[in-house]
Amino acid sequence: MMNIRLLQAQDVGIWTTLRLEALQDSPESFGSSYEEEIIRSEGDWKTGMENSDIFGAFLDNELVACAGFFSLSFLKTKHRGVLWGMYTKPVSRGKGIASSLIETVIAHAKSRVIQLHLTCVTSNLGAMKLYEKQGFKIYGTEPRALKIGNNFFDEHLMMLDLTQPTHKASAGFAR
Secondary structure, three states: OEEEEEOOHHHHHHHHHHHHHHHHHOHHHOOOOHHHHOOOOHHHHHHHHHHOEEEEEEEOOEEEEEEEEEEOOOOOOOOEEEEEEEEEOHHHOOOOHHHHHHHHHHHHHHOOOOEEEEEEEOOOHHHHHHHHHOOOEEEEEEEEEEEEOOEEEEEEEEEEEOOOOOOOOOOOOEO
16 A cells, blocks of 8 residues: 655655665766765754655555655745655556655645746656656756766756646645
8 A cells, every 4th residue: 555645854764765775776867976975964864854845655664755845945936846856666666656756746835836846867758758747848958967977967957837737736645
């Protein structure tokens, strides 16, 4: 049985483990690196959880997916939110977990902002399809956004207008 909820301070250990797995499994999909994050203290991880809303998807009580959300804070940008750190364990993919998780983040974001932004590496066609299915639109591409070793990766800039009824968001989440 799947359950999606906002992670709490006591979940820092399981979120840290999943986040580090994500950085190793799909390094081109994240702006941060495993080498940078493995040296963070537990306090740093907790601060990260305080600065963002981190949602977790649990399958049979195991954390199998996560996604973060934060709102921009400056007066001129506080209408915008960011979906970040989306990851689903490979063994849990193809089961609708990522779609449900994104729908939960969208529902959460709707009560806080009017548009939701994300970046997606252009080579991750599965993620692109997933985001587009949820109503995200590409509004630009940043060339050479990431560099891993000698390889560069472009990222699509994507946005979802939360004032439009073109997306399907779940009714809410368990807190």
